[in-house]
Amino acid sequence: MKRPIFEIYASxxxxxxxxxxxxxxxxxxxxxxxxxxxxxxxxSWRYQRHQSNRQFQQPALGEPIFLGPPSAVEAYKPEPIxxxxxxxxxxxxxxxxxxxxxxxxxxxxxxxxxxxxxxxxCLPLYFLHWRFLRLx
Numbered sequence: 001m002k003r004p005i006f007e008i009y010a011s012x013x014x015x016x017x018x019x020x021x022x023x024x025x026x027x028x029x030x031x032x033x034x035x036x037x038x039x040x041x042x043x044s045w046r047y048q049r050h051q052s053n054r055q056f057q058q059p060a061l062g063e064p065i066f067l068g069p070p071s072a073v074e075a076y077k078p079e080p081i082x083x084x085x086x087x088x089x090x091x092x093x094x095x096x097x098x099x100x101x102x103x104x105x106x107x108x109x110x111x112x113x114x115x116x117x118x119x120x121x122c123l124p125l126y127f128l129h130w131r132f133l134r135l136x
Contacts, residue, residue: 010129017126021119028115034108038101041108050097053089 034041049055084092 007133010132013129014126014133017122017129021122021126024115024118024122028112028119031108031111031115035105035112038104038108042100042104046100050093050100053086053093056093056096057089 030041039047049058
């Protein structure tokens with residue numbers, strides 16, 4: 001009686017680890033694409049905001065951004081770009097775009113590491129339980 005229950009358990013573990021591995025591998029591949037080509041995974045709003053000086057000059061949000069714990073809230077509202085020349089605005093826009101790309105690469109590196117950790121946890125579990133199934 002114990003043998004069939006153990007086989008069901010081992011089969012379920014194998015199935016769940018394969019599903020988890022598939023999901024994490026997909027997320028890892030997407031993150032790898034983001035590390036190699038961050039322009040691809042950069043969200044549309046950030047990408048479009050940095051395509052022209054006119055879009056870059058528009059306020060990011062209409063509402064202020066609140067920083068800090070609720071008891072000591074500080075409102076931060078980005079200052080509008082004052083009468084700057086087109087060259088200065090372009091320099092600010094390109095510098096901001098580079099920071100966005102660096103941030104995107106870092107975020108995708110973190111996701112890639114998480115994916116690799118999950119896959120390296122799933123694979124030994126799968127092979128261990130698959131071996132138990134094959135020993136029957």
